[in-house]
Amino acid sequence: MCNLMTGRIDITRKAGCLALGLATFFAAMDLAVAATNDNARRVSVDLRQTDGPLDTMFKFCVGAGRANEGLRADWQRQLAYAHRECGFQYIRMHGLFCDDMGVYRQDRNGNPEYNWQYIDELYDFLHSIGMRPFVELSFMPSALASGSKTIFWWRGNVTPPRDMTKWANFIRAFVQHVQERYGDTEVRTWYFEVWNEPNLSGFFSGTQQQYFDLYAATAHAIKSVSADYKVGGPATAGCAWVPEFIHFCDTNRAPVDFITTHT
Numbered sequence: 001m002c003n004l005m006t007g008r009i010d011i012t013r014k015a016g017c018l019a020l021g022l023a024t025f026f027a028a029m030d031l032a033v034a035a036t037n038d039n040a041r042r043v044s045v046d047l048r049q050t051d052g053p054l055d056t057m058f059k060f061c062v063g064a065g066r067a068n069e070g071l072r073a074d075w076q077r078q079l080a081y082a083h084r085e086c087g088f089q090y091i092r093m094h095g096l097f098c099d100d101m102g103v104y105r106q107d108r109n110g111n112p113e114y115n116w117q118y119i120d121e122l123y124d125f126l127h128s129i130g131m132r133p134f135v136e137l138s139f140m141p142s143a144l145a146s147g148s149k150t151i152f153w154w155r156g157n158v159t160p161p162r163d164m165t166k167w168a169n170f171i172r173a174f175v176q177h178v179q180e181r182y183g184d185t186e187v188r189t190w191y192f193e194v195w196n197e198p199n200l201s202g203f204f205s206g207t208q209q210q211y212f213d214l215y216a217a218t219a220h221a222i223k224s225v226s227a228d229y230k231v232g233g234p235a236t237a238g239c240a241w242v243p244e245f246i247h248f249c250d251t252n253r254a255p256v257d258f259i260t261t262h263t
């Protein structure tokens with residue numbers, strides 16, 4: 001009986017402490033609300049009224065992980081579903097030129113060899129479900145890279161090319177290939193974006209000027225295939241480098257059709 005009574009006393013004390021704690025909490029909340037009443041705003045919404053159609057700009061483009069994942073059947077099923085339900089038009093992804101896409105190597109004499117098999121598989125699928133690529137031109141094939149710095153577990157090389165002429169020729173060959181495979185009219189609807197967030201050292205080991213030089217070489221290579229193909233940048237994080245990029249393109253006659261940045 002004594003143990004039972006002690007248990008009841010302990011429970012009563014704990015309940016009392018809990019009640020006191022809750023009372024203190026809500027009192028503090030009331031004081032906080034009272035202190036901010038002078039600054040409070042009342043928002044009144046009539047859900048029966050509309051002010052025009054919903055802006056669905058978010059349907060323009062959706063992001064994915066890396067290009068190699070687009071070769072998987074489960075990824076393709078999920079994208080087909082998302083496209084069907086949400087109406088996304090374009091898809092952007094990292095790593096189109098990474099080694100796991102097998103796009104670039106050099107023979108023993110240093111001559112480039114291109115292989116578009118995996119890109120074809122990926123882009124053929126996008127085309128089959130009515131989507132288009134927002135082409136992020138990255139990262140650097142290791143055989144063309146100036147260094148060994150990488151990002152992510154799948155080792156996307158983030159260094160500038162060691163030979164800008166070979167890089168430009170590689171880009172030109174890629175654009176010519178997609179033009180031949182998908183047609184000039186189709187590729188005119190695509191967007192070619194040079195790199196990803198080069199203002200972050202994790203994504204680009206070079207300097208701002210090295211990125212601008214990379215952009216200019218890439219843009220000229222694309223335009224050498226067709227002046228109608230859209231190319232842009234600087235694809236930075238947090239609106240960085242945008243004024244400097246526009247100034248560079250203007251003063252160096254580097255073609256640019258759109259400006260991109262990520263927030």
